[in-house]
Amino acid sequence: MAAAFLAVLSWLMPLIGILSAAVIGLITLRQGPHEGLFTAFLASVASGVLGLFVVGSFTPAFGTLGLLWTPMWLVAMVLRVTRSLALAVQGALLFGVAVILAYFGISPDPVAEWRGILETFSQPLLESGVLNDTQRAGLIASVAPWMTGILAAVLYLQLIAALMLARWWQALLYNPGGFRREFHELRLDPRLAYATLLVLALAYATEMDGVGLLINHAVLLLMAAYLLQGLALVHGLVAQSGASPRWLVAMYVVLILTMPNLLGVLVAAGYADAWFDFRARLRAKGKGG
Numbered sequence: 001m002a003a004a005f006l007a008v009l010s011w012l013m014p015l016i017g018i019l020s021a022a023v024i025g026l027i028t029l030r031q032g033p034h035e036g037l038f039t040a041f042l043a044s045v046a047s048g049v050l051g052l053f054v055v056g057s058f059t060p061a062f063g064t065l066g067l068l069w070t071p072m073w074l075v076a077m078v079l080r081v082t083r084s085l086a087l088a089v090q091g092a093l094l095f096g097v098a099v100i101l102a103y104f105g106i107s108p109d110p111v112a113e114w115r116g117i118l119e120t121f122s123q124p125l126l127e128s129g130v131l132n133d134t135q136r137a138g139l140i141a142s143v144a145p146w147m148t149g150i151l152a153a154v155l156y157l158q159l160i161a162a163l164m165l166a167r168w169w170q171a172l173l174y175n176p177g178g179f180r181r182e183f184h185e186l187r188l189d190p191r192l193a194y195a196t197l198l199v200l201a202l203a204y205a206t207e208m209d210g211v212g213l214l215i216n217h218a219v220l221l222l223m224a225a226y227l228l229q230g231l232a233l234v235h236g237l238v239a240q241s242g243a244s245p246r247w248l249v250a251m252y253v254v255l256i257l258t259m260p261n262l263l264g265v266l267v268a269a270g271y272a273d274a275w276f277d278f279r280a281r282l283r284a285k286g287k288g289g
Helices: 002-012 016-031 033-054 059-082 085-091 093-106 110-128 133-174 178-184 190-205 211-241 246-257 259-276 278-288
Strands: none
Touching (some): 016 059, 059 085, 085 133, 085 211, 211 246
């Protein structure tokens, strides 16, 4: 019932949906896939009934089930079986790919559809004088082709945030400090770095249409994964070096204030770590010293 209530709240405040998915994840991690699936089913029925009274429709409940609870249940099962946060993070990339393919399968022209959505949402900026017609048109033209990939990357990060929250709750209950160590060691499979290099090369060689559009969306999804590795790298290096946690606070403050710039730095750092494993090098240096 808690998951259902949080899901209904998430229709008004989307970030709360992470909490509802984390509840499903925690149950799956602790009690197994059958209990997790049964809880997701009951929560879907309950949120559907609540949704009927709140917004007059069952539809949002199906969206929550498809975009949050089902993928959460799947990645939680991967984590439960493999006991590897890295494998779960990598497995969740398939969810992002499914989002991209589904959007292209449903919409005959995703870019045109996003252009219409952006025109609607940017109308207040035009009316208030923040943007003029030329600026608005240029912004929409530059952003619309990327929106499906951005959506997939955001849903992927939302899923991983819920998974990590569930794992943290599990650690608090049964293994205090366990999640911290697990996150500090998060490092994606080096073979994914080779695949990423290939995808980057293909994206550079293709235009932003047809298959090239799909490839460029895949780049955004992979960037989201390496953003997670970049964050884990910073946390791990701060812990290994014995530096003050204030460095982490400062990083997140700067991240909020200069979002695009530091995001790129963290993605690049995460990808570089896939090749050089900076944390292992620092451990080796510490043992040698």
